[in-house]
Amino acid sequence: LAKTTQPISMDSYEGQEVNITCSHNNIATNDYITWYQQFPSQGPRFIIQGYKTKVTNEVASLFIPADRKSSTLSLPRVSLSDTAVYYCLVRTGGGNKLTFGTGTQLKVEL
Amino acid sequence: KAGVTQTPRYLIKTRGQQVTLSCSPISGHRSVSWYQQTPGQGLQFLFEYFSETQRNKGNFPGRFSGRQFSNSRSEMNVSTLELGDSALYLCASSFQGDLDGYTFGSGTRLTVV
Numbered sequence: 392l393a394k395t396t397q398p399i400s401m402d403s404y405e406g407q408e409v410n411i412t413c414s415h416n417n418i419a420t421n422d423y424i425t426w427y428q429q430f431p432s433q434g435p436r437f438i439i440q441g442y443k444t445k446v447t448n449e450v451a452s453l454f455i456p457a458d459r460k461s462s463t464l465s466l467p468r469v470s471l472s473d474t475a476v477y478y479c480l481v482r483t484g485g486g487n488k489l490t491f492g493t494g495t496q497l498k499v500e501l
Numbered sequence: 502k503a504g505v506t507q508t509p510r511y512l513i514k515t516r517g518q519q520v521t522l523s524c525s526p527i528s529g530h531r532s533v534s535w536y537q538q539t540p541g542q543g544l545q546f547l548f549e550y551f552s553e554t555q556r557n558k559g560n561f562p563g564r565f566s567g568r569q570f571s572n573s574r575s576e577m578n579v580s581t582l583e584l585g586d587s588a589l590y591l592c593a594s595s596f597q598g599d600l601d602g603y604t605f606g607s608g609t610r611l612t613v614v
Contacts, residue, residue, distance in 0.1 A: 425602050434505070434591050434605030435544075478544060480603075487557045489534060491544035 413479035419486035505606035526594030
């Protein structure tokens with residue numbers, strides 16, 4: 392059974408760029424890839440969404456290769472407040488199932 | 502504007518009982534989806550509703566059911582509770598589900614004893 396996988400954890404320092412990759416080789420062909428941030432005891436919060444190539448907003452960039460079997464969330468200059476768990480969300484199984492990635496715990500230090 | 506509201510925030514139930522959780526989506530949103538979050542299994546998709554119709558369902562036993570009302574509010578029900586059902590249950594809404602990012606509520610923390 393194909394899984395949507397991410398690195399378990401990443402460590403960084405304030406001001407650095409962080410790239411988190413999600414592998415989703417069973418993604419539906421015609422749906423978006425979305426990334427979320429989650430703090431303890433809260434629901435996930437939308438960060439960015441894209442379909443192909445590159446998307447950028449005020450907080451992040453999302454890189455998607457042509458085969459769409461992976462995506463990379465890029466946080467340009469992280470701060471302590473970016474310490475959280477990051478998830479990708481895609482549709483798999485022909486589009487019938489919403490599947491979260493396994494989640495990446497990002498820890499940012501001074 | 503008001504966000505996604507889930508009630509109750511916390512719930513303690515006894516094994517074998519049943520429970521109903523409620524989700525009020527953002528005004529105008531027609532799609533509601535439900536997720537179970539546990540430390541071991543992460544975030545798992547339960548079901549998705551659009552305009553009162555269940556559009557998709559995850560791999561959960563029939564004890565887990567849901568519905569959506571004409572005002573887009575949604576409920577999920579778990580019957581014959583098991584200890585393993587202890588989890589954070591999250592609801593998310595979006596305008597039409599397919600092309601929008603979802604807005605999540607803060608969840609209902611269910612503990613089964």
